[in-house]
Amino acid sequence: MYLITAATAFEMEAFLQACSRAEPFAQLITGIGPVEAALQLTAYLATNSRSFKGVINLGVGGAYCREQESAELLDICLAEREVLGDLGICYHDAVEPLRGESLAVLDSFPLDSGLLTQAAILLNRGKIRYKRGTFVTVSCVSGSRQRGHMLARQHQALCENMEGAAIARVCHHFSLPLLELRCISNLVEDRNLQNWQIKKACTRCGEVAAFLVQGLWHA
Numbered sequence: 001m002y003l004i005t006a007a008t009a010f011e012m013e014a015f016l017q018a019c020s021r022a023e024p025f026a027q028l029i030t031g032i033g034p035v036e037a038a039l040q041l042t043a044y045l046a047t048n049s050r051s052f053k054g055v056i057n058l059g060v061g062g063a064y065c066r067e068q069e070s071a072e073l074l075d076i077c078l079a080e081r082e083v084l085g086d087l088g089i090c091y092h093d094a095v096e097p098l099r100g101e102s103l104a105v106l107d108s109f110p111l112d113s114g115l116l117t118q119a120a121i122l123l124n125r126g127k128i129r130y131k132r133g134t135f136v137t138v139s140c141v142s143g144s145r146q147r148g149h150m151l152a153r154q155h156q157a158l159c160e161n162m163e164g165a166a167i168a169r170v171c172h173h174f175s176l177p178l179l180e181l182r183c184i185s186n187l188v189e190d191r192n193l194q195n196w197q198i199k200k201a202c203t204r205c206g207e208v209a210a211f212l213v214q215g216l217w218h219a
Helices: 009-018 034-047 113-125 145-155 164-173 198-218
Strands: 002-006 025-029 054-064 076-084 108-110 130-137 157-161 178-188
Touching: 002 009, 002 034, 002 198, 009 025, 009 054, 009 198, 025 034, 034 164, 054 145, 054 164, 054 198, 076 113, 076 157, 076 164, 076 198, 108 164, 113 130, 113 178, 113 198, 130 145, 130 164, 130 178, 145 157, 145 178, 157 178, 164 178, 178 198
Parallel strands: 002 025, 002 054, 054 178, 076 130, 130 157
Antiparallel strands: 054 157, 076 108, 076 178
């Protein structure tokens, strides 16, 4: 059985509407942001007696406008690595990681390669286009193209979200494989909500997540 996590009820509802209840799974709405996501997932896993094969984290994300290999609106993206983009020393044009001999800082988390490979095989088999790469978890949504360029350049990142690295940290602690997929709802540019497609992105992400859960269960 997999545990399906999403930050919000509307992201989870899109998945539930698309999925078949023939495949057993559990669900958890974590809330928005890294603190709430870490708290809710830790509390759930620490008090739940069920054994999970892994966690599948789904939702929407904002794509960085890169010179090459940029994700576009409604693209499906898989995380290879999650980074805590706000953890560090903040300058005008950079966030420098906290480093030093006396500092033990976990701010980068590779995701499970086995689940990622299985997901890629299923998406290819289903002829579902996707991109994969580094995701950046932020506490503040980037409201300008300049900040997006900075985070993309610093981490060679594909997109940003607000919970993924926290989910990855908790899964690492509980020795649970994690798969994270997001559908691009907006580009990280000078903020303009008229360009966002959250509802369509939720629907698309829910459909693809349901496809993957079915495939992983029968793998």
